[in-house]
Amino acid sequence: xxxxxxxxxxxxxxxxxxxxxxxxxxxxxxxxxxxxxxxxxxxxxxxxxxxxxxxxxxxxxxxxxxxxxxxxxxxxxxxxxxxxxxxxxxxxxxxxxxxxxxxxxxxxxxxxxxxxxxxxxxxxxxxxxxxxxxxxxxxxxxxxxxxxxxxxxxxxxxxxxxxxxxxxxxxxxxxxxxxxxxxxxxxxxxxxxxxxxxxxxxxxxxxxxxxxxxxxxxxxxxxxxxxxxxxxxxxxxxxxxxxxx
Amino acid sequence: xxxxxxxxxxxxxxxxxxxxxxxxxxxxxxxxxxxxxxxxxxxxxxxxxxxxxxxxxxxxxxxxxxxxxxxxxxxxxxxxxxxxxxxxxxxxxxxxxxx
Amino acid sequence: xxxxxxxxxxxxxxxxxxxxxxxxxxxxxxxxxxxxxxxxxxxxxxxxxxxxxxxxxxxxxxxxxxxxxxxxxxxxxxxxxxxxxxxxxxxxxxxxxxxxxxxxxxxxxxxxxxxxxxxxxxxxxxxxxxxxxxxxxxxxxxxxxxxxxxxxxxxxxxxxxxxxxxxxxxxxxxxxxxxxxxxxxxxxxxxxxxxxxxxxxxxxxxxxxxxxxxxxxxxxxxxxxxxxxxxxxxxxxxxxxxxxxxxxxxxxxxxxxxxxxxxxxxxxxxxxxxxxxxxxxxxxxxxxxxxxxxxxxxxxxxxxxxxxxxxxxxxxxxxxxxxxxxxxxxxxxxxxxxxxxxxxxxxxxxxxxxxxxxxxxxxxxxxxxxxxxxxxxxxxxxxxxxxxxxxxxxxxxxxxxxxxxxxxxxxxxxxxxxxxxxxxxxxxxxxxxxxxxxxxxxxxxxxxxxxxxxxxxxxxxxxxxxxxxxxxxxxxxxxxxxxxxxxxxxxxxxxxxxxxxxxxxxxxxxxxxxxxxxxxxxxxxxxxxxxxxxxxxxxxxxxxxxxxxxxxxxxxxxxxxxxxxxxxxxxxxxxxxxxxxxxxxxxxxxxxxxxxxxxxxxxxxxxxxxxxxxxxxxxxxxxxxx
Numbered sequence: 001x002x003x004x005x006x007x008x009x010x011x012x013x014x015x016x017x018x019x020x021x022x023x024x025x026x027x028x029x030x031x032x033x034x035x036x037x038x039x040x041x042x043x044x045x046x047x048x049x050x051x052x053x054x055x056x057x058x059x060x061x062x063x064x065x066x067x068x069x070x071x072x073x074x075x076x077x078x079x080x081x082x083x084x085x086x087x088x089x090x091x092x093x094x095x096x097x098x099x100x101x102x103x104x105x106x107x108x109x110x111x112x113x114x115x116x117x118x119x120x121x122x123x124x125x126x127x128x129x130x131x132x133x134x135x136x137x138x139x140x141x142x143x144x145x146x147x148x149x150x151x152x153x154x155x156x157x158x159x160x161x162x163x164x165x166x167x168x169x170x171x172x173x174x175x176x177x178x179x180x181x182x183x184x185x186x187x188x189x190x191x192x193x194x195x196x197x198x199x200x201x202x203x204x205x206x207x208x209x210x211x212x213x214x215x216x217x218x219x220x221x222x223x224x225x226x227x228x229x230x231x232x233x234x235x236x237x238x239x240x241x242x243x244x245x
Numbered sequence: 246x247x248x249x250x251x252x253x254x255x256x257x258x259x260x261x262x263x264x265x266x267x268x269x270x271x272x273x274x275x276x277x278x279x280x281x282x283x284x285x286x287x288x289x290x291x292x293x294x295x296x297x298x299x300x301x302x303x304x305x306x307x308x309x310x311x312x313x314x315x316x317x318x319x320x321x322x323x324x325x326x327x328x329x330x331x332x333x334x335x336x337x338x339x340x341x342x343x344x
Numbered sequence: 345x346x347x348x349x350x351x352x353x354x355x356x357x358x359x360x361x362x363x364x365x366x367x368x369x370x371x372x373x374x375x376x377x378x379x380x381x382x383x384x385x386x387x388x389x390x391x392x393x394x395x396x397x398x399x400x401x402x403x404x405x406x407x408x409x410x411x412x413x414x415x416x417x418x419x420x421x422x423x424x425x426x427x428x429x430x431x432x433x434x435x436x437x438x439x440x441x442x443x444x445x446x447x448x449x450x451x452x453x454x455x456x457x458x459x460x461x462x463x464x465x466x467x468x469x470x471x472x473x474x475x476x477x478x479x480x481x482x483x484x485x486x487x488x489x490x491x492x493x494x495x496x497x498x499x500x501x502x503x504x505x506x507x508x509x510x511x512x513x514x515x516x517x518x519x520x521x522x523x524x525x526x527x528x529x530x531x532x533x534x535x536x537x538x539x540x541x542x543x544x545x546x547x548x549x550x551x552x553x554x555x556x557x558x559x560x561x562x563x564x565x566x567x568x569x570x571x572x573x574x575x576x577x578x579x580x581x582x583x584x585x586x587x588x589x590x591x592x593x594x595x596x597x598x599x600x601x602x603x604x605x606x607x608x609x610x611x612x613x614x615x616x617x618x619x620x621x622x623x624x625x626x627x628x629x630x631x632x633x634x635x636x637x638x639x640x641x642x643x644x645x646x647x648x649x650x651x652x653x654x655x656x657x658x659x660x661x662x663x664x665x666x667x668x669x670x671x672x673x674x675x676x677x678x679x680x681x682x683x684x685x686x687x688x689x690x691x692x693x694x695x696x697x698x699x700x701x702x703x704x705x706x707x708x709x710x711x712x713x714x715x716x717x718x719x720x721x722x723x724x725x726x727x728x729x730x731x732x733x734x735x736x737x738x739x740x741x742x743x744x745x746x747x748x749x750x751x752x753x754x755x756x757x758x759x760x761x762x763x764x765x766x767x768x769x770x771x772x773x774x775x776x777x778x779x780x781x782x783x784x785x786x787x788x789x790x791x792x793x794x795x796x797x798x799x800x801x802x803x804x805x806x807x808x809x810x811x812x813x814x815x816x817x818x819x820x821x822x823x824x825x826x827x828x829x830x831x832x833x834x835x836x837x838x839x840x841x842x843x844x845x846x847x848x849x850x851x852x853x854x855x856x857x858x859x860x861x862x863x864x865x866x867x868x869x870x871x872x873x874x875x876x877x878x879x880x881x882x883x884x885x886x887x888x889x890x891x892x893x894x895x896x897x898x899x900x901x902x903x904x905x906x907x908x909x910x911x912x913x914x915x916x917x918x919x920x921x922x923x924x925x926x927x928x929x930x931x932x933x934x935x936x937x938x939x940x941x942x943x944x945x946x947x948x949x950x951x952x953x954x955x956x957x958x959x960x961x962x963x964x965x966x967x968x969x970x
Contacts, residue, residue, distance in 0.1 A: 004246040011254050018258055021265035021278055030274050034281065037258075041284055044251060048295040050303045053310075057287075060310055065280065065317050072321045073273060076328045088337070088946050095267035095948075098955050103260025105962050110252045117248060118298030132304050144311050151315035158322035161329065267952050275948075336947050 002047050010047065014040035027073050035066045050124035077218070190214045201226045251292040259285035272324050272334040279320075283313045346395055346406045349427050349478060351388050352435060356381045357471035363464035371460050375453075378463030379446045382470055386439035393432055401833050404429055407480055407544075414483075426480035426543060430834040433677060434477035434600075434607060437684045441599045442470050444806035448692055449591040451802035452699060462502060462589065469495035473600050477607060481542035482531050485608075489527065489572065492601045493520045499596060500588040512584035519581040523571015527608075530564035533557065547614040558615050562622030565612050566629065573605030573659045576633045580894040582656055583640075586648040590695030593648060598655050598691050599684035606659065606680055609666040610673050613835060617669070624757070627667025631750075631764035634660025636892060638771035642778065643888035645878055646705045647694050650779050651687070654731070657772060658683050664765060665746045672749045673835035674828040679742035681827075682818045686730035686738060689810035693724035696799040696807065697783060704794060707779065708876050712788040716796035719804045721784050723811035728780045730814040732773050732858050738818030743769065748850055751843035758844045769854050773861030781870035789876050 017033035017040075024030045038061040045054035133141055177183075190199050202225065203214035215225050258281055265278030287306040294302025328334050359381030363374050370377070396404050405428035413423040446466060453459045472491025479485040497520075501513030531541050537557040538549040550558065569575065574582035585597050596602070609616070609626060616623045637657030644650040662680050665672035698705060700717055714721040730739040747769065751762035790796065798804065821827040828838075843850060878889070887893060 002246045002248060002251075007246045007250055014254065015257055015261070018261045018281060021261060021274060021281065022268060027271055027273050030277060034277050037281065038284065041288055044254075044288060045291050048248060048251065048291050050291050050294065050306070053291060053303050053306055056307065056310060060314055061280075061284070065314060068317060068321060069273060069277065072324060075325060076273075076334050088944075088949055091946075091948060091952060092268060094956075095952050096264060098952065098959055099260050099264035099267060102263060102955065102959050102962070103257055105959065105966070106256030106259065107253050109962075109966060110249060110256055113249070115249060115296055117296045120298055122294055122298055122300050122303070124294070124300060124303045128300060129303065129307070132300055133307070137304055137308075140308060144308065147312065147315050151318045155318045155322035158319070158326045263955055267948055267955065270948070 006043075006047055010040050010044045013037075014044070028070070031066055031069050031073065034069075035062050038062045038066065049121045052124050052126045052129050187213055190216075198226075200224055248292045248295045252289050255285040255288040255292065258282075258288070270336050272327070272336050275336060276317075276320055276324070280313065280317065283309060283316075346392050346427050347408055348388065349392055349408055349425050349435075350410060352385045352392075352439070352474045352478065353471050355384045355388070355471075356467040356474070360464045360467035360471060363460050363467065368460075374460030375450050375463045378467050379443065379450060381467050382439065382443040382446045385470060385474065386436075386443045389432070389435040389439045392427065393436060396427070396429070396432055401829070404432075404833055421481055421483050421541060423484055424480040424542075425478040427478065428834055429830050430607075430611065430677065431477045433681060433831070435474060437681055438470060438473050438477070438600050441684055441688050441810070442466075442473075442595055444809055445591045445595045445599075445688065445692070448594075448695070448803050448806040449589070451800050452591055452695055453589065456589075458502070462499070465495055465498045465502070466591075466595070469499070469596060469601070473604070476604055480544070481540075482527070482534065482546070483541045485611075486524075486527055486531065489568075489604065490524065492596070492604065493517065493524070493572075496520075496585070496592075496596050496601055499592040500585045502588055502592070506587075509587040512581075512587040516581040516585050519578050520571050523568045523578055526564045526567025526571065530561050530568065533561045533564065537561070543611070550614040550618055553618065555618060555621075558619035559622045562612070562616050562619040563625065565608055565615070566622065566626055569605030569608050569626075569663070570629065571605075572608070573602050573663065574656050575605065575629055575659065575663055576636055579633060579636070579656055580891065580898060582652050583649050583891055586646070586652050590648065590691060590698060593652070594688045594691030594695065597652065599688040602655060602659055603662065603680045603684070606662040606666055606676055609663070610676055610835065613670070613673060616667075623667050623669060625667070627664050627750075627761055630660045630663025630665070630667055631761050631768075632660070633657070634664060634768040635764055635771070636660075638768050638775060639884075639888050640891055641775040642771065643881075643885050645707050645889075647697065647707050647710075647779065647783065648691075648705055650707070650775065651691055651694060654772070654776065654779075655687055657768060658687065658731070661743060661746050661765065661768070664750060664761060668749050668752070668761075670836045670838040671752060671841060672746065674831045674838070675742060675745040675749055677831060677835075678818075678821065678827050679739075679746055681821070682730065682738035682742045682814070685810055685817055686727040686814035689807060689814050690724055690727040690731070692803070692807045692810065693720050693727065696720045696803055697796075699799050699803070700796040701790070702794050704791070707782040708874060708878065709789050709791055709794075710783045711786045711790070711874065712784070713796055714784040717798050719798055720807065723804075723807040724780065724784070726811040727814045728776055730818070731776050732862070733769060733854065734858065735855075736819050738814050738816070741818035741822035744851060744854060747854055748843055748847055751845055751850060752841040753844070762844070762850075766850070766853060766857060770857030770861045773858040774865050777862045777865030778869050781865055782874055785870045786874055789874065 014037050017036040020030050020033035024033065038057060042054040042057040042062075045051070045057055190201055190203055200215060200219050202210035202212060205211050212220075219225050262278040262281030262285060265281065266275050269275045269278065287309050290302045290306040290309065292302075294300060294306070324334055359377055363370055363377060366374075396406070405426065408425040408427060410423040410425065412420075414421040446463070449459075449462065449466065453462050456462065469492060472488045472495055474488070476485055476488030476492060479488055497513050497517045500516050501510050504510040504513065534541050534546050537553050538546045538561075540546060540549070567578075571578040582597060582602065586593055588597070616626070634657045637653045637655075637660055641650050641653035641657060644653055658679070662676045662683070665676035665679065696717065697710065697713060697720060700713075700720075701710065704710070726737065730737040733739045733743045747762065747765040750765040751758045753761075881889075890896075
């Protein structure tokens with residue numbers, strides 16, 4: 001039997017962060033919430049007499065899988081926003097209704113069952129699990145080994161990009177840019193008022209106007225940029241404290 | 246408290262995961278929904294293991310864990326490949342299946 | 345050692361795989377591995393033979409259970425080996441002659457870039473042939489049967505860069521398939537009527553089965569045997585099979601594989617015991633083929649094709665003997681063994697002649713080779729005397745007995761069969777002497793670029809050994825009925841029957857006919873000049889030169905009607921079946937066209953559909969089940 005307080009704590013730290021999957025806008029926030037869900041689930045495993053599985057859950061999910069998710073998020077760019085407006089007609093309401101219906105069904109069915117609970121709980125210690133895995137389920141373990149190797153090779157194959165054309169030289173890149181009518185010179189660099197690591201301060205054009213392009217678009221996405229005027233004002237009025245934004 | 250409550254918890258988490266897959270267009274978030282569904286199933290397996298007093302449920306959960314790990318690797322690789330080809334990870338963008 | 349007989353099959357098979365899988369890196373030593381594998385098989389066989397000779401005659405049949413092959417309800421087939429005097433005879437023949445031919449091939453194929461692959465195929469053949477003779481069920485025998493067919497196909501087409509050689513390989517393969525269908529049907533009939541396909545079950549059940557059933561099985565087995573042994577009506581492939589390298593012709597198409605049909609008939613003796621009609625057909629086909637082969641052999645100018653025709657004819661003798669029942673079985677096998685020696689020896693001799701004569705096969709361009717190739721001449725000569733049946737050489741002891749046995753019986757049958765065998769002996773003497781004199785005697789009719797020379801020792805030594813066998817093996821095995829006693833546990837005891845003619849009369853008549861044949865051949869081809877191109881000849885000779893028009897007959901009787909039938913069927917298929925199917929498909933297409941609109945290409949929409957379906961299923965299950 002499980003401590004009731006513990007159960008409610010676990011329920012809270014799994015269900016509430018899980019809802020972020022539906023409502024959070026930024027993928028990074030979702031990923032961090034899911035990490036919390038995984039920790040909650042690991043706690044549940046320990047409470048249910050599966051300490052080994054709980055540890056594995058933390059190591060594999062919070063440690064590896066979710067970090068991999070975050071890594072891929074970084075790769076594809078955190079500014080991959082999604083339009084919150086639903087494009088498929090009726091998808092949102094039918095989807096929500098069906099998912100809620102599924103949940104309600106499952107809960108009602110489970111709630112109606114009367115399964116006895118074994119008096120003596122199991123203890124999923126590592127040695128017990130290991131003996132099971134390598135005696136009764138050894139064939140499955142072998143097959144899983146194949147699966148993992150296949151998955152690894154599959155990931156390599158999928159992410160490999162063969163070079164089909166010869167590498168473009170700097171000269172060709174430059175020529176193309178001129179032909180496209182792009183700015184032939186470098187973009188202005190940020191941080192003209194280099195008071196600190198001022199990557200977030202836009203450059204100023206000769207008229208004293210900030211050049212938006214000079215700041216990384218990622219910082220803009222995160223709303224972490226500074227306005228040029230602010231720094232200029234600061235310069236012109238030395239009485240304002242440095243770093244006082 | 247009866248472990249059957251954990252099964253109810255697992256049902257709720259499963260429904261949330263399913264809803265995420267249906268509603269979110271960001272492929273990575275939808276994928277996290279899939280992961281949540283898998284974990285909900287795991288939680289149910291561990292609860293059953295506790296209820297029956299047999300360790301086999303935990304072993305099954307372990308297997309699900311391994312398969313899920315393999316699935317994550319391949320799934321994320323596919324997302325990256327799609328992103329390279331289309332510069333987007335929106336699920337609505339690839340519509341070649343349109344009949 | 346008897347329990348280790350599986351090594352006989354495993355060693356050459358393993359060697360074959362090693363040679364094929366290792367690829368070019370095995371080139372320097374691959375052929376010696378092939379020889380070693382074959383030699384190992386021979387040693388194992390010899391040890392098993394020695395052990396078997398130490399047993400009582402009735403304990404000599406030894407079953408080796410390998411593994412349970414097809415465990416399935418009523419049809420249980422175990423893979424097992426049956427080692428008895430009959431299979432042991434074949435084991436010794438195959439491994440001994442096979443090893444000699446392996447050694448011979450090392451030199452013969454020396455300049456061939458694919459020698460390693462050649463040896464891999466030879467090993468494969470040896471393994472399959474041993475499986476064929478050692479199998480303890482028709483099904484396992486069939487595996488070996490197909491295996492030798494495959495090896496034969498691969499080796500006939502070994503030089504498949506020439507289209508006609510590849511065609512010859514295909515022809516052999518296809519004709520053999522027709523025979524194989526016979527074996528498959530026979531197995532089906534056995535399973536239905538006799539309750540199994542292993543020898544023990546079949547032979548135990550055979551006496552209870554009806555004559556009609558046994559006759560059907562016997563005729564189907566005979567069809568299989570005619571395919572493999574190039575007997576009428578499936579004889580047409582053997583002549584073309586000479587496209588393969590000469591050692592192949594010696595091993596597969598003279599000494600061993602083509603005799604598998606005889607083995608099959610003799611092994612199935614209990615079935616034929618209950619089917620006298622089938623037995624008579626076997627004897628009749630044997631007698632017919634022995635005359636047919638001899639007639640073809642008389643007109644062929646290609647040395648290998650003449651030898652092939654002779655092989656056909658000699659196997660006709662064996663078939664004839666096998667069709668005579670217990671009095672003939674032992675002599676069929678006896679002739680098979682001696683024939684294996686002298687025909688393999690002569691083929692190797694022919695290979696040696698070709699080796700020395702720049703791959704020339706036309707005998708009209710040979711002549712007077714006895715001085716240039718003394719060893720070949722002597723060894724070939726011993727084989728020639730053996731096949732003629734001149735006492736005391738091997739052929740006399742086996743062939744003469746077959747002729748005697750053919751004269752046993754009542755009514756008109758002994759006169760027909762015996763007469764055919766007797767005339768066949770005379771014809772054999774003529775065409776073999778013709779071959780021998782045209783090749784080694786007379787005047788030299790060589791082309792300018794030919795410089796005959798003796799072959800290297802690697803080739804002559806196997807020829808010498810085989811020649812010694814051709815000379816003395818028959819006498820050795822016939823003394824005191826050694827061979828017939830050895831085979832008696834398998835073939836059954838033969839009651840002694842007196843032929844319709846006294847034995848001395850038959851023997852003298854045979855020898856007189858043989859002498860006549862040799863004398864005519866000497867007059868025409870030894871003493872007289874032989875034209876360098878084939879002269880115009882009578883209709884009969886032209887027919888014989890063209891293999892009795894066997895290909896034209898096959899084409900007219902089977903191929904043309906078959907083609908027309910197929911065309912009709914294709915037309916009917918296109919109009920009726922396809923029409924109906926197309927209409928159905930069109931209706932599906934139209935349905936699909938309308939359903940297509942639900943496919944909007946959105947993955948999430950599909951996922952939603954799946955989930956809705958899932959919820960509905962749960963609903964149904966909960967409402968209906970709980």
